[in-house]
Amino acid sequence: xxxxxxxxxxxxxxxxxxxxxxxxxxxxxxxxxxxxxxxxxxxxxxxxxxxxxxxxxxxxxxxxxxxxxxxxxxxxxxxxxxxxxxxxxxxxxxxxxxxxxxxxxxxxxxxxxxxxxxxxxxxxxxxxxxxxxxxxxxxxxxxxxxxxxxxxxxxxxxxxxxxxxxxx
Amino acid sequence: xxxxxxxxxxxxxxxxxxxxxxxxxxxxxxxxxxxxxxxxxxxxxxxxxxxxxxxxxxxxxxxxxxxxxxxxxxxxxxxxxxxxxxxxxxxxxxxxxxxxxxxxxxxxxxxxxxxxxxxxxxxxxxxxxxxxxxxxxxxxxxxxxxxxxxxxxxxxxxxxxxxxxxxx
Numbered sequence: 001x002x003x004x005x006x007x008x009x010x011x012x013x014x015x016x017x018x019x020x021x022x023x024x025x026x027x028x029x030x031x032x033x034x035x036x037x038x039x040x041x042x043x044x045x046x047x048x049x050x051x052x053x054x055x056x057x058x059x060x061x062x063x064x065x066x067x068x069x070x071x072x073x074x075x076x077x078x079x080x081x082x083x084x085x086x087x088x089x090x091x092x093x094x095x096x097x098x099x100x101x102x103x104x105x106x107x108x109x110x111x112x113x114x115x116x117x118x119x120x121x122x123x124x125x126x127x128x129x130x131x132x133x134x135x136x137x138x139x140x141x142x143x144x145x146x147x148x149x150x151x152x153x154x155x156x157x158x159x160x161x162x163x164x165x166x167x168x
Numbered sequence: 169x170x171x172x173x174x175x176x177x178x179x180x181x182x183x184x185x186x187x188x189x190x191x192x193x194x195x196x197x198x199x200x201x202x203x204x205x206x207x208x209x210x211x212x213x214x215x216x217x218x219x220x221x222x223x224x225x226x227x228x229x230x231x232x233x234x235x236x237x238x239x240x241x242x243x244x245x246x247x248x249x250x251x252x253x254x255x256x257x258x259x260x261x262x263x264x265x266x267x268x269x270x271x272x273x274x275x276x277x278x279x280x281x282x283x284x285x286x287x288x289x290x291x292x293x294x295x296x297x298x299x300x301x302x303x304x305x306x307x308x309x310x311x312x313x314x315x316x317x318x319x320x321x322x323x324x325x326x327x328x329x330x331x332x333x334x335x336x
Binding site for chain 1: 232251
């Protein structure tokens with residue numbers, strides 16, 4: 001998370017400094033309104049600094065028969081960390097977008113026996129610039145993003161998602 | 169679904185004919201009790217014939233911002249079809265088990281704009297026999313299972329899961 005904010009060559013201005021258009025609480029409210037399962041999970045957009053997003057969810061709504069996190073909840077956290085990251089980085093650049101996921105995979109590394117966190121980071125150049133350029137030229141762009149699902153500071157699962165963004 | 173019921177060489181008797189130990193309604197109740205997200209999704213074990221399992225879930229609880237099924241809900245349906253299949257095939261053989269998922273991947277093929285179904289089938293020999301033998305000899309076995317998430321008769325997503333079963 002120490003890298004510089006990538007400077008795309010197209011697609012509007014990236015955010016500079018602390019002024020961010022998208023607020024975590026507003027993004028959480030949007031998710032809960034539009035995707036009922038995120039509300040049932042208690043999924044919260046806990047932090048967004050323009051370069052990375054962090055989601056949280058309580059174990060008590062997302063456990064399985066073994067009192068560890070349900071695989072589908074872990075998968076959903078990974079999917080949504082990537083989704084929120086792409087949506088928010090485009091919103092910061094005032095690019096109206098609609099997103100789809102085409103592929104999703106999860107490696108479950110260890111059981112999660114406490115509340116869940118998921119983190120995704122804006123990709124570095126040239127990946128981000130190519131994505132934004134494709135959006136500008138072809139009105140759609142594809143981005144593969146990794147997100148990590150954490151528990152008490154340890155990586156418990158790694159999600160990889162292929163997202164498609166369309167201008168909207 | 170026209171293949172013969174596989175006859176494992178170990179691990180107790182597979183079911184014969186219509187007498188099944190596990191009833192879909194009881195399996196649904198167990199899921200809802202132990203995994204709250206399955207209840208929030210309205211996930212139902214709709215059918216089990218000893219060779220295949222079918223889960224259903226209403227779109228109205230599982231939609232996204234585009235009024236199609238949320239990727240995390242589709243992933244959860246795929247995961248749980250495989251999970252239920254392994255659990256139920258072991259229960260039919262009176263093998264007490266605990267299951268984990270180690271890997272999960274989904275290819276999203278088309279949007280789902282109506283209620284969801286997910287189907288998984290018992291693997292054919294020698295895969296099933298080797299899994300049951302491993303459980304008997306080593307008290308654990310691994311099985312890769314594919315499940316299909318359907319919408320109005322069309323395959324909308326394909327899930328592949330690597331499940332680990334332990335005697336319990």
